Amino acid sequence: MIVRLQRIETQVANESPISRFASTESSMIAQHAAAHRPEQPKLVDRKLRNRLILANAVAWIAILVAIRLVFF
16 A cells, blocks of 8 residues: 555656646647737726726725714
């Protein structure tokens, strides 16, 4: 049992998963970068996102103030 376990550990130690996946990973990244160029976000989308973030912050502040008034 111990000898078999040591043999398996030796085989696993000799294999390098990084080198095996490095070539495929780098080629996939290169293909993805060439195929997909990020588009510039539209100004309208950015304004909408900023308004949603601001509305979310205001809503959380209102909820916290309401809880504080009710319980304290």
